Amino acid sequence: MASPLVSIALIIISVAVLLLPCRAELRQFVQGTKADRSLSFLVVGDWGRRGLYNQSHVAVQMGRTGEKLDIDLIISTGDNFYDNGLTGVNDPAFQESFTNIYTAPSLQKQWYNVLGNHDYRGDVEAQLSPVLTGIDSRWLCLRSFIVDADIVEFFFLDTTPFVDKFFTDPEDHHYDWSGILPREKYLKNLLMDVDSALKTSIAKWKIVVGHHTIKSAGHHGNTKELAGTLLPILEANNVDLYINGHDHCLEHISSSKSAVQFLTSGGGSKAWRGDVSWWNPQEMKFYYDGQGFMSLQITESAIDVVFYDVFGDVLHKWSTFQRVYSAI
Ligand SMILES: [Zn+2]
Secondary structure (H helix, E strand, C coil), rough: CCCCHHHHHHHHHHHHHHHHHHHHHCEEEEECCCCCEEEEEECCCCHHHCCCCCCCHHEHHHHHHHHHHHHCEEEECCCCCCCCCCCCCHHHHHHHHCCCCCCCCCHHHHHEEECCCCCHHHHHHHHHHHHHHHHCCEEECCCCCEEEEEEEEEEEEEEECCCCCCCCCCCCCCCCCCCCCHHHHHHHEEEEEEEHHHHCCCCCCCEECCCCCCCCCCCCCCCCHHHHHHHHHHHHCCCCCCCCCCCCCCCECCCCCCEEEEEEEEECCCCCCCCCCCCCCEEEEEHHHHHHHHEECCCCEEEEEEEEEECEEEEEEEEEEEECCCCC
16 A cells, blocks of 8 residues: 555645646747857748659758858748648658759758648648657657747747637638637637746747748738737737748738738748739838748847749848847
């Protein structure tokens, strides 16, 4: 029979285990920077098509730019595998659309991936599985997580469950909502976790990454569910950039109503030429309806953003600066 002390310990452990799902804190990873504390990386989205629709060409240019910038990591904004995510951890699409495509030496870095709506049409757990990291050590995908890279902190968010139509009008598609339901509780917890993680962040720069747009003139346009729930949290916590995919374009919106910059990098393969709506030209800093990707170089005092097309040519550059306080 267990001693009273052991029994008390077991009760404490049981309570702790029960409490964990309620706290639902975001997992945190640490990413190294260069010796001068700077960080360089590429962002690509909406890509996995076994090299088709110029995916391979974009990958080659990513490799060249990645080498020039001596990148430290790569971010994927989701819709990693078309059309319907992965069928399981043994789906050959993982190698055919990822491992065998992004082969350049400069791209052999850590990839931080979020899920897109197309990924939810397959076996979501497969993309989150460490088995994939065993197959290709670059791969890391969680629903929502934090990456602490010293001067910058990244908050990766699972945005698909926010979008009403995937629940109310899924058309012919089946979405794998295991791990999400009940939806309201999942979204409430996620928003609370993001808010509290942002509030406690002491990083110089805060970047939030999700698949879905908040503001976009592209095919899908704004995601009203995120504009109504997530955006106020980003604004209240001085987030610098919101980076997304979903619209298959490259885009930079700088809204007069928000200090957050909205950057879309969803040109990893198939693009939608000409599929763009009118947007206030004062706010629309850049829109390109073809394939490509984006780079960011971050120091303590500045962020430099560059967009590239499928030929690796620079399409748009933008920089922001932070006031560096010094004691005189
Ligand atoms: Zn999408």
